[in-house]
Amino acid sequence: MKRLALDHTARMHVTNAIYSRITGRMTMDRYDFRLGTLDTGPLGTIPTPPLLRVGLECHDPVVAAGDEVLTGTRIASSTRAGTGDLHSGVSGTVEAVTDTFIEIRTTGTKTVERESVPSDSPELLKWLARMGMNTASIRTAPLLIVNAVPPEPGHGIFAPLMNDHRKAVELGLETIKNIVQPSRTVLAAAKGTKVVAFADCSVTFVPARHPYGMAPMVIRAVTGEEPVNGTPPTSACIVTLEDLYIAGRIVESGRPYTNVICQLGQRAAMVPLGTTAATLLAETGTTASQGDRIVFGGLMTGSTACNLEQGTDKRTNAVHVVPEGLFMHSGDSACVGCGECARRCPSRVRPDLLSKASEFKLFERCEGYNIFSCMECGICGYFCPTRRPILQYIRLAKQEITLLKGACEIEEAPAS
Amino acid sequence: MKPIEPLLTVASPPHVHCGRTFKGMTLETILALMPAAIMAVWHFGLPAARVMLLSCAVAVLTEAVCWKAIKRRSAVDDGTAVLIGLFYAFLLPASAPWWLVVSGAAASIILGKMIFGGNGGNPLGAALVGWTTCRISWGTFMDPYTTMLDSPLRAPLHELHYFGLQAVSDISATNMLLGEQIGGLGAAQSGAILLGGLYLLSRRIIRPEIPVAFIGGIALAALVFQLTGDGTNASATFHLIGGGTLFGAFFLATDPAPSPVLPVPMIAYGLMGGILTMLIRQYGMYPDAVPFALLLAQLATPLLERIAPKPFGTGRVKA
Ligand code: SF4
Ligand code: SF4
Numbered sequence: 227m228k229r230l231a232l233d234h235t236a237r238m239h240v241t242n243a244i245y246s247r248i249t250g251r252m253t254m255d256r257y258d259f260r261l262g263t264l265d266t267g268p269l270g271t272i273p274t275p276p277l278l279r280v281g282l283e284c285h286d287p288v289v290a291a292g293d294e295v296l297t298g299t300r301i302a303s304s305t306r307a308g309t310g311d312l313h314s315g316v317s318g319t320v321e322a323v324t325d326t327f328i329e330i331r332t333t334g335t336k337t338v339e340r341e342s343v344p345s346d347s348p349e350l351l352k353w354l355a356r357m358g359m360n361t362a363s364i365r366t367a368p369l370l371i372v373n374a375v376p377p378e379p380g381h382g383i384f385a386p387l388m389n390d391h392r393k394a395v396e397l398g399l400e401t402i403k404n405i406v407q408p409s410r411t412v413l414a415a416a417k418g419t420k421v422v423a424f425a426d427c428s429v430t431f432v433p434a435r436h437p438y439g440m441a442p443m444v445i446r447a448v449t450g451e452e453p454v455n456g457t458p459p460t461s462a463c464i465v466t467l468e469d470l471y472i473a474g475r476i477v478e479s480g481r482p483y484t485n486v487i488c489q490l491g492q493r494a495a496m497v498p499l500g501t502t503a504a505t506l507l508a509e510t511g512t513t514a515s516q517g518d519r520i521v522f523g524g525l526m527t528g529s530t531a532c533n534l535e536q537g538t539d540k541r542t543n544a545v546h547v548v549p550e551g552l553f554m555h556s557g558d559s560a561c562v563g564c565g566e567c568a569r570r571c572p573s574r575v576r577p578d579l580l581s582k583a584s585e586f587k588l589f590e591r592c593e594g595y596n597i598f599s600c601m602e603c604g605i606c607g608y609f610c611p612t613r614r615p616i617l618q619y620i621r622l623a624k625q626e627i628t629l630l631k632g633a634c635e636i637e638e639a640p641a642s
Numbered sequence: 643m644k645p646i647e648p649l650l651t652v653a654s655p656p657h658v659h660c661g662r663t664f665k666g667m668t669l670e671t672i673l674a675l676m677p678a679a680i681m682a683v684w685h686f687g688l689p690a691a692r693v694m695l696l697s698c699a700v701a702v703l704t705e706a707v708c709w710k711a712i713k714r715r716s717a718v719d720d721g722t723a724v725l726i727g728l729f730y731a732f733l734l735p736a737s738a739p740w741w742l743v744v745s746g747a748a749a750s751i752i753l754g755k756m757i758f759g760g761n762g763g764n765p766l767g768a769a770l771v772g773w774t775t776c777r778i779s780w781g782t783f784m785d786p787y788t789t790m791l792d793s794p795l796r797a798p799l800h801e802l803h804y805f806g807l808q809a810v811s812d813i814s815a816t817n818m819l820l821g822e823q824i825g826g827l828g829a830a831q832s833g834a835i836l837l838g839g840l841y842l843l844s845r846r847i848i849r850p851e852i853p854v855a856f857i858g859g860i861a862l863a864a865l866v867f868q869l870t871g872d873g874t875n876a877s878a879t880f881h882l883i884g885g886g887t888l889f890g891a892f893f894l895a896t897d898p899a900p901s902p903v904l905p906v907p908m909i910a911y912g913l914m915g916g917i918l919t920m921l922i923r924q925y926g927m928y929p930d931a932v933p934f935a936l937l938l939a940q941l942a943t944p945l946l947e948r949i950a951p952k953p954f955g956t957g958r959v960k961a
Contacts, residue, residue: 257658257660442954442955452954452955452956453955454954454955454956457955514648514650515648516648516649517648517649517650517651518648518650518651519650519651519652519653519657520650521655521657523655525655525656525657525658526655526656526657526658527655527656528655528657529654529655530650530651530652530653530657531650531652532650532652533650534648534650546657548657548658550651556653556654559664560717560759560760560761560762560763561762562664562761562762562898562899563762563898563899563900563901563903564664564667564898564903565898565902565903565904568903568904569849569903569904569905572954573953573954573955574950574951574952574953574954575953575954576903576950578903595953596953596956599953599954599955599956600954601954602655604655604656605656607654607655607656607659608656608658608659608660609660609662611660611662611663611664611666611667612663612664613659613663615653615654617654617655617656618653618654621654
């Protein structure tokens with residue numbers, strides 16, 4: 227039973243990561259790279275969390291400690307075009323405002339007033355960003371791609387959106403189409419998954435395996451064009467199914483969208499933005515102990531939380547606990563040149579050379595190796611037998627190069 | 643400030659791993675060499691065991707001392723020192739004197755591996771470097787044929803080289819596969835080496851590209867020589883199971899650091915190694931020639947690596 231898909235009986239708290247019960251270690255064939263195998267059932271909710279900690283990425287706070295906020299009150303405005311503003315997901319009191327986060331304690335249940343939806347499209351786009359949506363990827367294009375391929379293994383929130391929240395998703399599609407003005411719309415889905423296409427929309431199936439759900443791979447599958455990470459494709463605009471849902475919800479309610487859809491164990495739930503790791507772990511009935519990793523996002527590309535108080539951000543589509551000792555630590559081990567990484571890299575770059583160059587601060591050389599082609603899928607690190615933190619080296623180099631070039635902002639992982 | 647409780651691990655993705663370790667791969671490679679080592683002792687007796695053990699011990703000791711000397715955290719426990727020691731021993735005649743074993747094993751580790759900062763930095767196979775150093779310095783002691791004249795066993799490649807096809811026509815393939823031939827003490831155990839190589843392939847520790855291309859290169863060149871020659875050239879099979887050809891194909895050529903990593907360069911590298919081996923056997927002065935041919939192919943690795951696909955989004959557009 228090498229490719230046993232969903233056996234969570236051994237350790238419930240790591241979804242999709244399957245344990246070998248004999249050694250307690252993840253072994254070669256036990257992590258399932260297939261996409262869309264998880265059935266989360268309908269989208270649920272969690273009880274209102276007592277405390278939110280909303281992280282500030284490129285936002286200026288517009289509230290101060292002691293302020294009263296309602297659900298949907300703007301608490302920070304974005305300083306970067308295309309990144310949505312932040313709003314409180316609960317009604318309560320601002321407890322603290324720091325450089326990196328805003329903390330809100332829940333005291334009530336009041337919600338902000340409804341706003342009217344602007345009718346012309348440039349205004350509509352800005353309004354969506356003000357209402358909390360990340361709109362960086364949305365612009366006029368002849369082709370609109372709706373990415374309904376799960377971004378990575380163990381991600382199962384698209385199916386409930388597709389089936390149970392049809393109305394919001396269709397409204398969102400209409401809204402986005404209004405802005406993008408496409409002559410053609412394509413829904414991209416994983417092979418073998420059930421899709422119900424929209425009106426005026428063709429369907430492209432992509433292989434149901436990581437990394438085929440990542441935005442650059444989907445764009446290639448649909449258009450035949452390979453976009454370099456970070457630069458928008460010339461002929462297409464790509465949004466996820468979740469983006470449609472968010473736009474639909476904002477237009478439908480006339481209120482900011484303050485949730486993230488987050489996978490908790492085997493179910494998916496709407497979670498207010500900024501819900502802390504502690505709350506979410508309590509919700510899934512797990513705990514994290516010394517040395518564990520709490521992963522926000524998928525196991526292949528997600529980031530780790532620094533502490534239990536860290537709140538979810540807009541990219542947190544799942545929460546996992548990876549127990550200490552599950553697999554060996556990464557460290558500064560040398561590359562032995564086995565080439566496992568290079569042979570598996572979907573971006574056809576050389577993770578071994580890139581990580582070595584970055585390790586020795588030869589960042590210009592990384593550029594020569596086309597570092598920006600890397601789509602940060604995490605596959606190289608998965609296969610590296612010496613467990614080098616390859617992606618960390620690559621991100622460091624990308625950041626250093628960007629800084630060297632005089633851009634003052636730090637590259638953010640693409641939100642898709 | 644209150645301490646963070648619990649202290650979580652913060653790391654970059656991915657947060658899952660295939661579970662394979664480099665140490666594990668090295669140990670499995672050593673395991674794959676065991677049938678050949680046993681066969682070597684079977685044929686050559688205690689002297690073979692003595693050479694292998696001494697070589698491994700010296701390799702491990704040398705590496706440990708090197709790590710101490712450069713004041714770095716020792717990585718001697720990853721098993722590669724044993725592997726290099728074994729590789730070197732496999733290329734030696736069972737009759738090798740102790741000082742040859744010691745100096746070659748030490749040279750393999752120091753010149754082949756440690757001056758490049760340890761594993762992965764070496765542009766050439768470590769054992770090959772040690773072997774070449776000794777072969778050039780003390781040629782007569784290194785040559786299995788001249789040192790083992792009193793052995794009843796035959797030396798197919800040498801006899802072919804010096805006396806021609808007629809002289810080796812009575813050596814059967816079975817004998818060569820069973821390792822009943824003079825050559826590197828482990829390298830010449832063709833059948834056992836083949837077994838080990840297939841094990842590595844099935845465990846996906848090595849990829850098929852290099853060994854297949856290497857064997858293909860040998861076979862191709864042998865065929866060309868046979869067809870164009872005057873009937874004095876041996877068959878591809880003879881060249882493949884004679885001497886250390888298969889050891890080169892499965893073990894020496896697939897050394898991770900000095901070999902290319904992408905499929906097309908891997909095939910080019912394998913072919914190059916195989917064809918060069920045959921060229922040296924045919925026109926050069928070395929009857930076996932695998933180590934030298936592989937060194938040359940490894941020197942070409944950086945060049946071969948340039949045959950690479952264009953990275954994502956840098957020009958290749960699917961029609
Ligand atoms: S994360 Fe690694 S495997 Fe994935 S695209 Fe980047 S370099 Fe390639
Ligand atoms: S997988 Fe790791 S050890 Fe192997 S070449 Fe890549 S970085 Fe080096």
